[in-house]
Amino acid sequence: MSERLLARVRRICLALPDTSERLSHNEPTFFAGKKVFVMFANNHHGDGRVAVWLPGTLEDQESLIAEDPQKFFRPPYVGPRGWLGVILKNVSVSELSLLIEAAYERVRAPRPKPKRRTR
DSSP: OOOHHHHHHHHHTTTTTEEEEEETTTTTEEEEETTEEEEESSSGGGOOEEEEEOOOOOHHHHHHHHHTTEEOOOOTTGGGTTOOOGGGSSSHHHHHHHHHHHHHHHHHSSSOOOOOOOO
């Protein structure tokens, strides 16, 4: 099952402009330019999930997990920074596409420049 789910993730990710796939932490990881926007997690440390981890905000993470904990979870390591875990067998292809595209847009968006201090 994980190969079929990885193929689905791969099709969505690599259809986006300027994306690539490389191994990171022994798992397929997808980059937009030099920034990670999807990490595949196949039974990470025996958690029993085939999932992706996507960058987001803590607010979105909390609301999605509260709304549907059968689909969403807080992944280890990156969860405290707002990343969202998505259990692949519990989401449709269209929902997964929307989530991945939002993660892609998030890492591609230019960071706001810090305000200059005036004296």
